[in-house]
Amino acid sequence: MGDEIVVIEGDGIGREVIPAAVDVLEAFDLDLEFVAADAGDATKEATGEALPAETYDLAADADATLFGAAGETAADVILPLRDAVGSFVNVRPAKAYPGVDALRPETDVVFLRENTEGVYSGHESRLSEDLSTLTRVVTSPASRELAEYACEFVEDGRGPAGGPEDGFTVAHKANVMRETDGRFRDEVLAVAEEQGVDADEELMDAFATKLPLNPNQYGVIVCPNLAGDVLSDLAAGLVGGLGLLPSANIGHDNALFEPVHGTAPDIAGEGVANPTAAILSAAMLLAHLGHEAEAERVRDAVEGVLSDGPRTGDLGGDATTGEVTDAVLDRL
Ligand code: NAI
Ligand code: MG
Numbered sequence: 498m499g500d501e502i503v504v505i506e507g508d509g510i511g512r513e514v515i516p517a518a519v520d521v522l523e524a525f526d527l528d529l530e531f532v533a534a535d536a537g538d539a540t541k542e543a544t545g546e547a548l549p550a551e552t553y554d555l556a557a558d559a560d561a562t563l564f565g566a567a568g569e570t571a572a573d574v575i576l577p578l579r580d581a582v583g584s585f586v587n588v589r590p591a592k593a594y595p596g597v598d599a600l601r602p603e604t605d606v607v608f609l610r611e612n613t614e615g616v617y618s619g620h621e622s623r624l625s626e627d628l629s630t631l632t633r634v635v636t637s638p639a640s641r642e643l644a645e646y647a648c649e650f651v652e653d654g655r656g657p658a659g660g661p662e663d664g665f666t667v668a669h670k671a672n673v674m675r676e677t678d679g680r681f682r683d684e685v686l687a688v689a690e691e692q693g694v695d696a697d698e699e700l701m702d703a704f705a706t707k708l709p710l711n712p713n714q715y716g717v718i719v720c721p722n723l724a725g726d727v728l729s730d731l732a733a734g735l736v737g738g739l740g741l742l743p744s745a746n747i748g749h750d751n752a753l754f755e756p757v758h759g760t761a762p763d764i765a766g767e768g769v770a771n772p773t774a775a776i777l778s779a780a781m782l783l784a785h786l787g788h789e790a791e792a793e794r795v796r797d798a799v800e801g802v803l804s805d806g807p808r809t810g811d812l813g814g815d816a817t818t819g820e821v822t823d824a825v826l827d828r829l
Contacts, residue, residue: 503555584751585612614636615633
């Protein structure tokens with residue numbers, strides 16, 4: 498039996514870049530079965546729910562999900578979907594490519610971001626008219642699970658060079674959040690030591706200065722949830738644009754892949770969105786399902802097109818989404 502892949506285009510340019518990514522997946526002779534499902538602003542307008550239970554269940558039962566973007570309802574869609582696939586780590590590579598005008602062309606890093614707790618665990622309260630609080634949750638099991646994934650990731654040679662040799666950097670703020678980030682840091686470093694993986698640490702504020710100054714000092718970076726969100730967006734700024742960045746939400750026997758960008762309302766419907774982030778997300782999906790050779794071919798084809806063109810408007814070209822996708826398919 499083949500792998501079942503749920504495809505959620507969502508809103509805006511999700512409807513343009515996800516079909517491009519599916520075309521790329523279909524270029525291979527793999528036993529993949531695609532099931533379309535709805536979510537997002539338009540779905541909410543039509544059904545009253547941004548994420549219908551049917552879509553949640555499809556994603557929960559599938560082998561993998563490919564998601565585009567949702568508009569105003571993004572948080573109502575993506576947070577439950579990450580839960581549906583049981584994701585405990587958000588993998589966010591930020592790599593500069595030849596041919597793309599990047600602020601820091603030597604950047605090649607991968608963030609492994611804790612994906613379930615920290616300050617994103619949803620425990621916010623309004624205690625009085627002028628006082629609100631947030632509870633930050635850090636558990637040993639979630640921290641260790643992330644660290645175990647990070648060890649496997651670097652041992653498999655999936656991380657870029659930089660940082661400790663064949664290891665990773667953990668970014669935290671344990672000097673101030675001694676209990677929560679202290680636990681996070683201690684657990685992550687303990688797992689690295691148990692596994693015989695080199696790990697070093699950075700305070701996340703200092704790291705936010707050092708990364709743009711010297712990106713090639715870093716490779717794989719392990720972070721708590723909010724830090725990973727912010728720092729990976731910072732890295733996105735170093736490599737030349739949102740249209741390039743893929744991501745993966747990995748669970749134990751399920752996963753969800755999505756471009757980092759949103760619905761791009763300013764260009765939606767014009768057929769000019771850059772499909773690269775969605776196509777590279779599809780490459781991450783292929784690798785996750787065990788099709789590493791095909792994933793490598795997709796990455797090579799995309800790199801060739803970024804270097805030689807055609808390019809979409811965000812990269813200074815005037816090609817359409819379809820022309821860029823066709824160029825990738827030609828190279829495949
Ligand atoms: P955005 O990523 O949609 O757009 C930011 C800028 O980058 C725009 O100028 C856009 O044209 C450009 N851009 C993004 N992706 C592009 C691509 N593939 N090709 C060419 N240009 C591209 O972020 P923004 O404007 O902050 O949010 C727009 C909507 O998307 C909001 O409603 C927001 O809630 C939603 N959103 C959804 C996300 C998700 O579903 N995961 C993530 C981020 C935003
Ligand atoms: Mg973000």
